[in-house]
Amino acid sequence: GESVGLHLPTLSVQEGDNSIINCAYSNSASDYFIWYKQESGKGPQFIIDIRSNMDKRQGQRVTVLLNKTVKHLSLQIAATQPGDSAVYFCAGNGNQFYFGTGTSLTVIP
Amino acid sequence: KAGVTQTPRYLIKTRGQQVTLSCSPISGHRSVSWYQQTPGQGLQFLFEYFSETQRNKGNFPGRFSGRQFSNSRSEMNVSTLELGDSALYLCASSSFGSAWGDTQYFGPGTRLTVL
Numbered sequence: 001g002e003s004v005g006l007h008l009p010t011l012s013v014q015e016g017d018n019s020i021i022n023c024a025y026s027n028s029a030s031d032y033f034i035w036y037k038q039e040s041g042k043g044p045q046f047i048i049d050i051r052s053n054m055d056k057r058q059g060q061r062v063t064v065l066l067n068k069t070v071k072h073l074s075l076q077i078a079a080t081q082p083g084d085s086a087v088y089f090c091a092g093n094g095n096q097f098y099f100g101t102g103t104s105l106t107v108i109p
Numbered sequence: 110k111a112g113v114t115q116t117p118r119y120l121i122k123t124r125g126q127q128v129t130l131s132c133s134p135i136s137g138h139r140s141v142s143w144y145q146q147t148p149g150q151g152l153q154f155l156f157e158y159f160s161e162t163q164r165n166k167g168n169f170p171g172r173f174s175g176r177q178f179s180n181s182r183s184e185m186n187v188s189t190l191e192l193g194d195s196a197l198y199l200c201a202s203s204s205f206g207s208a209w210g211d212t213q214y215f216g217p218g219t220r221l222t223v224l
Contacts, residue, residue, distance in 0.1 A: 032210035043113075043199055043215035044152075051210065089152065096165050097142070097207045099152040 003027075004090055004098040012106045019077040021103045023090035026071065030092035035064060035075045038102070039086045047075070047088075082107045111136065113202050113216035121222045127188040130219045134181050134202030140164075141183040142206075142213065143175060146197040155198075158183055159206050187221075195223045 004025045013019045025033075031052040036044035048059045050066050050073070057064050063076040077084055087102040114133045122128050134141050143155040154167035158177035175185040181202075187194055197218045203211040 034212065036215070043115075043217045046212065046214055049212060091213075093207045093210055095208055096154045096157060096167070097201075097213060098154075099144075101151040 004092045004100045008103050009101070010104045010106070012108055013080050015080060015082060015107050015109050017080055019075075019080045019084070019105060021075045021077075021088050021090075021105065023073050023075075023100050024071055025073070025090075025092045025098070027092060027094050027098070028071070030094055030098075032093040033064070033066065033073055034091045034097075035062075036089045036091065037084075037086045038089065044089060077105075080105075080107050082109055113200055113214055115198075115200050115216040115219050117219060118217065119220045119222075121224060122190050123224050124190055124192060126190050127186060128190060128221060129184055129186045130198055130200075130221075132183045132185075132200030132202075132216060134183070134200075135214060138202040138204055138214075139181050140203045140206035140211065141177055141181065142201045142203075143183070143185050144199045144201065145169070146199055146218070147195075152199070155185065157206060164206060190223045192223050195221060197221075 034049045035047045038044045050057045050064045061078045066073045085107045089102045090100045091097045116131045140159045142157040145153045157165045161177045172188045177183045199218045200216045201213045203213040205211045
């Protein structure tokens, strides 16, 4: 069946460093992807999205890269801050949204 | 614009009881999806509604049901609660739904504890 997965369940980075969170998907028909951030006790918060006609999209301190050849996308967070500590999910569309299991990012001050 | 709201935020029930959760989508959004989130399983899709019709359903037993009203508000119901139903239930809304490549926004969730 269709799936979206994240490569690492946990990631620790030093404050100020860049973070890279990876995600793989299986459905070639997915043409829209979203990254979400979920803080403890809260619902997932939209961070950035990308459509399949793009390879890269930039937001404020975040960049999403999409490699359709290997069905892989990544989220890059520049100058990671303590407030970035959260669980990050990728989601790909289809007849429903498919979510990865999440990467828990911890920022070390 | 107000975000997705869910009520109640917390619920404690006992096994065998039933529960109804409510979701109000972002104004103008016609699609509402429900998810169950548990530490071991991550986000699991329950169902998606669009214009009062269930458009898609995940792999959950018939004890889980939902509906959508003409104002796009949605409810989900779980009957005969089991301990394993303890989870965070999330509602998400979008203009037209996932198949349209539509951005989906989440509510804060309802934390259900079954004792």
